[in-house]
Amino acid sequence: MASRVLGRCGRLLCLASLQAPAVTARLLPAVAAEVHRFPLWATAGGRLMCEARTVKKKDDLPLMPTRTRLEELMDRAVEPEDILQAWAENSGTGNQAGISLKRWTHLVIKTKGKFKEQPPELLEDPRLKNMLKTLSQQVSLVWNSTLVSALQALWIMNLPPTDPVLNSVETEIQWRMRRLTYKQLAHLIDWGIGRKGPQDVVIVQAAMKQLELRWTEIADVRSVSTLISKGEQMAPTLLDRLEDKALELAEAFTTEDIRKVCVSLAAQSRRSVPILRALSYHLLQKSSSEFTTHLMLDMAFAYGKLNFHHTQVFQRMASELLPRIPELSPVEVTRLSKSFGFLKWLHIPLFEAFAEHYTLNSEKYNVFQLSNLLMTFARLGFQPSKGDEFYTKVHSSLKDSFSRFEPFLQTDVAWSLCVLQQAKPQYLIPLLQERHISTLTDASPARRDNYRLKLLHVAATLQLEHPESFNTQPFQNVLDALRHQSPSSHLSPLQTSLRQILHILVDSRTDALRVGVDTVYGWTIDGEIVVDNDNKPVSLLPFKASHLPSGGGQENLPDGAHRVAFLPWEFPNFCSKSKDLLGRFVMMKRHLQLAGFITVEVPYYEWLQLKSDYQKLSYLKDKIGKAVAEDMAK
Template sequence: MALITLRRNLCHLSDFWTHGVLAALKLQPVNRVHKIVKERLCPWFCSGQSKSFRVRFCHSCCKKFHPENGNDRHTVGEPVFTQVHGWDRLEQNVKNNEQMLSRRLSYFTSSEEVLNFLSTMETLSGTLAAGALQRICEVERKDDHQGLPREVLENSIFQALCFQLEQEPSQLSNTSLVTALQALILLHVDPQSNLLLNLVAECQNRLKRGGLEVHSLCILGESLLRLQGPGCVTLKLIIYQLQGEKMETFTPENIVTVYRILQACPEKVDQHQTFLNKINSFSPSIVSNLSPNMISQMLTALVVLDQTQALPLVIKLGKYVVRHIPHFTHEELQRVLDAFIYFGHSDRFFTKALEQHVAAFYLTLDPEVVSKVTEYCSRKQILSQPILNAVAETFVCQSEKFSPSQISELIESFGKLNYLPPNASALFRKLENMLFTHFNHFPPKTLLKLLHSCSLIEHHPVNFMAKIFSPFFLQRLQGREPHLDKLRRAQLTQLFLTSVLECPFYKGPKLLPKYRVRSFLTPCCSLETPVDFQLYKSVKIGLIDLLGARLYFASKVLTPFCYTIDVEIKLDEEGFVLPVTVDEDVHKRVALCIDGPKRFCADSKHLLGKEAIKQRHLQLLGYQVVQIPYHEIEMLKSRLELVEYLQRKLFSQNTDVHW
């Protein structure tokens, strides 16, 4: 560690004199210290007489301090070493003083306070020098692109601090060296300056000698990433040395830093996967010691690195996220939600805590967080009325703060979950006014998704149908692609079907046939949920027993109106069941909707929006819709009970009839 000369602006204070002596002795090499102690204190130890010992300091900015032997008598405030004060006591005093001064640094809230504090000190150890730079960085760095103010750069104390670091980096401890380098990089010091070049060179020398411990390796790795980017050659050596360390030597902060370093090189994840597996297996043991910020950073890294095999770690992190929800910043909470959406993680305790947080602070939440919360509920199909009600109220009160994509995300969640909040009329009135005012600001695909979501919950966008069916809008929607994708054509087709079935008063343009689809049930972008195969098999067995033969019902019937019916049964005018091959004398068609768990909101009996609109449209098309939900089938204990259940569902007017 180096001794750094600072211009002293205040008078000599007794407590700083002591610190100066201790620091001066502490900062010499061990053999040098013993030599000083022997030469300066041996006569006193041998004679047993109390002789004075004083260290004189030079206060010019860029010179080293030199301990000198003097003949002055001891005065008040000067240190006197008696026979009982050995090297161990001196060592402990130095450590205690450094810890105390480091704590004092953390209390300062401006660079001026830090530099004024440094100016009062007789000497400054490398640890305190690095700590001072780190504190200046913390109070001055308000964003990633802001450097130091001019008054700080021109301050003589700051210049002296940097000069000594530049001249003698080899005298710094590993921790002080990498901490100083990190602070200077974050303060955007010129990468080609002698100061940074000397510090980086010293770090590289120690790295090649294998002299850096885990903590210093982590700080150095992240610092070089900022300075030289992920292509930095030295970074490979740092990661290699980290791989050779025992995981027990990593602190929670070190683990998170390693994740951040690897996150910066996602294209090299295959090279580091073995190391990542090792970290992923160890990390659950330190999750309880992570701060909210570190949890969000770890989750983000797991997403970037595509660690889908680390689900035990994600689940463990999820349990502790619940405790920290009130303490997350908006950005941190957003990262947590992004990770849970990515990994498909949901937890009822997390949802409960999220409900309480959103309901309590919904008017102060950032629109990006609000849209991310609704996206989480939508993706996981969680019908959370407290969250959706709060989101609706936030939009009504602060709609001008929401971007088009955020508005679309918000309305899409209501449509998908088939939910209308208590203030639905105010919500859609506000939405309609925004669309009238800013219609052209909405990207075509975003606008179509938004209006389609409105139709799912029976708030039909009649005033905008003429615009979205117009050739001009359809050309914008198609863009430069040769054909419009299937999902957009399916949404347009369902909106057109809505205009015909549910809005007969609409007399505007119709959707051109070339933009329509034949089926809403497609593999990649379906507006229907495929039937649950196991549930279908159970119902099929019951129907055969009830109707007497397989020929009396058809499965997966595609209607002329794009919907696919799970099971269709034909009835004549007297109510008798007809074979599926008969097309004459069909008086009524029964559509059985065999609704498995995926057609409902999570852990509820509430149909999703796309299933609700399907059943609504089938009824308007003349079908007798019979819903067979999975939770009712699961209650049946025998085959006979299943037959009786289907009989009641299909022939409720003839409940005494048995097959």
């Protein structure tokens, strides 16, 4: 800017001299000559100032300092003693002291282990003290990169916050904070974010502030992935900026960077959909050799924790995992199945391989791994093709250990066996004792209600599927104590629409329709009617209803009459990308059918295609007719 102003002034002076009055012509010849020479000088000077070009001589270029013998000895060192001996023989500058200290701590960790495990005498070596003294005295001459590395070394050495060398280096770091590169700032955050010292905290916070101001400078993937992994302690604004950078650099991410970022987001419960989509896309482009088992374990965990679905990635992971299943450990099989269970993603060949792995290696599974496997199978409603062999191993493992389970785990396993239709009375009866129920009251209200509901399903399984083992009188008090009231919640559009059409179906007769029915089995029925021989709704108030806590009326259902339950299936009731119901809803349908209901299922994907009330009413009538015909055919 200054050169432009001076150039413009030179040109103006030149023009002014050319337009001077005629009196200059009467000046002395020498003076006139000077005046005529001036425009030429001004024009040349103006041109040079506008161009503002300078030629740099080769002698002015910075030269790298000549390597010293000390640095050569440090490069060849393989033991910490080599570094100390080299320093004693060739004392160096403060910058070399920082380099030597960093190299020495690295060799100590490599050859002797962590500093916490070392004797105190290690830090009392006079050669090391001389090195630290030199670093402290010449700290202002140490290069930025060396100073940051020296601070890391001092942190690794676990020096007390009052140590003068540590204080000297930290103070110098604070003075130079604005001159550090973004990589050096990232290193400070990575190494110091877990430290509790007051000055350490100040340094980390200052580094974060600088990165927040200079986040556009970040240009490498490693810094982005490292910083995102520390996201729990970072300001939300900086984390948002880092996620923007991750999107910008996503194409350059390695599989390890993708794994690191996704696991970090999962640990922080930060569901950043754009990043997950971008990283999933680039993960699919990687070769099979990069799809390690460790990578797939952590990615499945991250997707499950964040409830993020990407079918193409899941399919790729399944194809990569299938040949490796025999080589996996029980822990790895359990982790994978549990993660896919959270995602409600059922890949039949993969889960068949999981079941086969347990069958062949049942003695290697502990009871907790088996329990998690059963709960996952129950959640997805998965039945192995070789079920007899699989469940024989399961019952053999549970025979002696089930009674020793913690009460909540015992309830979960028994409920899972109920879903899988493998529950035996010896598993269920102990859970319906008052002593067991009382142990579940220590949980939070939400968790307590969840387990109370599971126990009602357990009681329903015993009553409906094993009636010979169900004695009403001893269990009556328990069932009354467990009586379930469905929590008040907003109705979904599907439920609201279905109930409106059901009122039309019964001509708005309140005695012919029940909605939102809470049964003694722990299930809630959205709509209940009784139809006669002609499938016409009739009043249901006079008839007995064993599914109601009150028992209903006094009369038995007449011949030819049928009790119908309407079950609207929402999108979350199905496995991902499938029309297969999850395990709990399969058990619900089975229990209601055993209780005497004809079930009419109303899935969301069929109901949404019906546009008018007339179409919906015709749909329900057709469904009722088909369900009654199928029941009579049985």
